[in-house]
Amino acid sequence: MKFETLAIHAGRRIDSGTSAVMPPIILSTTFAREPDGSMPHGYEYTRSENPNRTALEECLAALEGGAAAAAFASGQAATLAVLQTLASADHVIIPDDVYFGMRELTQHVLGRWGLQATAVNMADLDAVRAAVRPATRLIWAETPSNPLLTITDIEGVAAIAHEAGATCVVDNTWASPVGQSPLQLGADLVMHATTKYLGGHSDLLGGAIITRQEDELFSALQTIQKAGGAVPSPFDCWLLLRSISTLPYRVAAHTANAQRVAAFLRDHPRVVAAYYPGLPDHPGHAVAARQMRLFGGMMSILVQGGAAEAIAVAGRCRLFTRATSLGGVESLIEHRATTEGPNSKAPQNLLRISVGLEHADDLIDDLAQALA
Template sequence: MKPETTAIHALNLVKSATGDVTMPISLSTTFLRGEDGGYPGGHMYSRVSNPNRSALEKVITELEFGEDTCAFSSGNTAGMTVFQALKVGSHIICPDDMYWGLKKQLLTIFQDSLTFDFIDLTDLAEIESFVKSDTAMIWAETPSNPLLKITDIKALAKLCKKHNLMLTVDSTFASPILQNPIKLGADIVMHSTTKYIGGHSDVLGGSLTTAKKNEFWERIINVQQTGGAVPSPFDCFLLLRSIKTLAYRIKGHCENAIKLAVYLETHPKVEAVYYPGLKSHAQYEIAKKQMKDFGGMLSILVKGDATAARKVVNSVKIFAQATSLGGVESLIEHRASVEGPDSKTPQNLIRISVGLEHIDDLIADLEQALNA
């Protein structure tokens, strides 16, 4: 099935006696055992599994062309689970502009159990020079947050195979509609389902999908089920509802984002635009090759300093000045101030999550804000 059809029909695991077209919410925390001590309904305890979570995991697995998925209570928890599943002393190669929440985990939680290097993953020669005897994984993020760098997943997968490394790809900015890292050779794909998969800024979640069920995946399942940082049945219900419209929302995000990027690229008060759909983007050809479209996220450098950038985000009327991304509403933020004093993000960078409002209204709002 095409993704538009998969998104609507792959979740129909439960055939209700009352004939529900939409899967009902199963709130029970425990499930009946049979006379033989087994679980004829397929579920024992909701920390381990739940009908709504199983449906969510099934549809994401199919959308990502994997073998299995684990759903989590947040994107950060999904990422943390990968780090927890690695053996103590493992070395990870990470992107230099890795999402700050996951980078902070490595620097403040895993600093005594893992080692890591943050490098430019657009340079394959540099990546290979950082591979060590204890390197276990390359963690890629493409498009990256907030510089919208594009990593060549297929080339990176080939390098990982050469050195017997795992490749995990944070594909949050792309969603399963625009990019499928497993089809390009990745071992695991991660999403913050809070973002495009949820799409309405009303539910937290994360997911990991594996290309193969192997020993490392069993370690991830153990962290999920034994650690218990799982989404609630209602969270899963909301995500399943949102996935049904994911493909069509993504089309709208992409259409608006390219128009906004083209407008901003020639604006006299904008120094640079980071959007992989622009031919001026350094990795445009790679993005064109591995993505079906270029997404709804872009970043700009305004001419000036942090004060100039803050003035713009404080002057918008339609854009909401808020963290997060992927919702139907357009969001804007001065990114460095979110990331804190150790941020490497340029002080004049503004990150924009382009929503589904009319593009003319979005352009007019940024025009008045840039000229405020």
């Protein structure tokens, strides 16, 4: 089936108890056994399984073309679960501009348990290859990256990982499953902060791991999911599944708006650089055009001047809300270095923009007056 059909039908079925077309939210934490001790519907306790989570996981696996999925309470919980499958003294390679929360997990959380991490420019496959060590077990890619929209060649990185006997994971949050299918390009696992485009309305937190095959690694991940308990609530699973129904249409519209906004910003005299993979002069455009179906709604710009000038531009926006996060219907703008704090590697004059679903003319007018 095509993506639009899967987004509406995968994981959904008519409720057997009530014939409800839309799934009920099963809030119960526990499920009754038959007199012989068996579990008639396979559900025992909601931390382990819940019907709303099962439906969501089936849908997420279908959207990424994977064999199975595990849903988590946030993107970070999903990332942490992947890292927790590793042993102490294992080595991971991460992008040098990886989402700052992921870097924090490798350094300050699992670094204390002996995990070794090397940050490299993932746009440079030679640098990735040079960073491989005998203990390398995982290569983590994020493409487009946060906040510089660096593009990683997924096929290239997956090949390096597999030569080294390591797992290749792709954080597909910014592209969304509509924009890019890393499992088809050779990745072993896909990670999503479902908080973003999949949720789409800035009203839920979630994360997911989707696997190409149901292997030992995925089974270890499921153990961490169920035993660790960082699972999404039945309500959040239900809300997320509801949002996914419109995902293909939202991402297409985000991309169309972003393409226009990026072209406007690139040509603006007060913008020193505009990073959007859909722009032909973006350094990763050729790779992005090969591996992405849609370029998405995220971009960054460098404003003439420093932090003060960039913050002032954001301050004059009327339609773009000054807030972190992305992927919602509403447009957001943020001074990324402020959000990330003193250890941020984001340039001081960088503004990160999540282009929403308002009319592109209104968005461009707002940025024009803010930059004037």
